[in-house]
Amino acid sequence: MSLELSVDRSSPVPLYFQLSQQLEAAIEHGSLTPGSLLGNEIELAARLGLSRPTVRQAIQSLVDKGLLVRRRGVGTQVVHSQVKRPLELSSLYDDLEAAGQRPATKVLVNTVVPATAEVAAALGVAEDSDVHRVERLRLAHGEPMAHLCNFIPPGLLDLDTAQLESTGLYRMMRAVGITLHSARQTIGARGATAAEADRLGEQEGAPLLTMQRVTFDDTGRAVEYGTHTYRPSRYSFEFQLLVRS
Amino acid sequence: MSLELSVDRSSPVPLYFQLSQQLEAAIEHGSLTPGSLLGNEIELAARLGLSRPTVRQAIQSLVDKGLLVRRRGVGTQVVHSQVKRPLELSSLYDDLEAAGQRPATKVLVNTVVPATAEVAAALGVAEDSDVHRVERLRLAHGEPMAHLCNFIPPGLLDLDTAQLESTGLYRMMRAVGITLHSARQTIGARGATAAEADRLGEQEGAPLLTMQRVTFDDTGRAVEYGTHTYRPSRYSFEFQLLVRS
């Protein structure tokens, strides 16, 4: 029952992180069954040769992830819900790939245009200033799934069409050192226009799922504004929320 | 420029929380302008008569909220993006009320039914066992906005119809000591059936925004399963995401 935990003090990986990873793995693997107590922090710290703050930091990170619940006077329990993964700033490309769908991308437009008022406001640039405009069709199993229209401020990225077709936009950003920080999203629905229906292989007026997103990097700079439409029969937004306590 | 910070050691409110609230207020209020450095932790601790871990805990909580960014060797900066509020486990009722829309609720169904396979799986109860079924129509300005169909395990809540019409389901749960913890959501879209169109004042086949949600309390117990449909012309999901680092 006492699962084997150990830390490597010679590793550059922080001790609290080593511990939290092992605990997370144990929960994932089932060694730590839902509802079971984790044992008190003091004793756990002693067993591992760590200080209590370090152990607390490890446990806290899992509490923040929603895997554990602490209760004063009781102990720390493994939450027994089917927590998959909390909502992250997800990329459609990564989502599809994780689902084993082998996503393909077709670049429809890759050009530079003057920013409309809407785009300028979203990206925080001057109206009519140059921005990149990229329009892509995302396919899975050869079927169109989504139409992605993105605007990117100039100078951030080398928007190579070949690269856009072989990977996702977020990956390209991360590859050039942009660290994504937050995004503001709006999800809605509406009927397809004739042009949209044609692109996605639906009929005019068919329900479409729409998503608009402005993404910011860690300096607070807007790095992307996107207007996406999804075929609801092929895609829906699925995620786990945690209550902020 | 040196904003006035102070802590009350006689207060039962934790010191780190007092500090984080004051910092958050200063950011909100504009005393701490976006991009500005926060000053080093050591000096801040000395100025307030606190220890560095306490100050760090306060700062960390704001970093987790996405208001601050720490950079080793540089300092802690106020993020200058229009962070409104990170995605929370939101209640439609609260959302509408916050938007000043004076929500109204009409209870269509409030009964006990045997759980279908779908409901039983979502709530983790036995198939055909009794569950509450509540169907409501949510209106704003007298116009229907959404149709809410919820299933609740028995014994959790006194589902008084009058109370359901005057407040939201989540508030009723919190009022009886249920602490919401997480939820699994799916957002999609589809065309309205004839019955749905009639209820919401739309036409058959009109695009509808759909949301399904299972909500868990802090013991991991499912406390609610809901299938909602929204009129996309009246409502869309809008939220802020943070990247988990």
Add this chain to the structure above:
DNA sequence: TCAATGCATATGTCCGGACAATCGAACTAC
């Protein structure tokens, strides 16, 4: 002129301890 080095600065990690607040259960008194 430009690149490499060194240094000050700030956060990141970790320690060991102290006391308070809360929960649950056993115990006691009525």
Add this chain to the structure above:
DNA sequence: GTAGTTCGATTGTCCGGACATATGCATTGA
């Protein structure tokens, strides 16, 4: 038997210090 009380267990908060590590800038060298 039931209600109230006490007590042990456990997490919550806070302290003061130590060293590691990444960053930016000034200095130095080719």
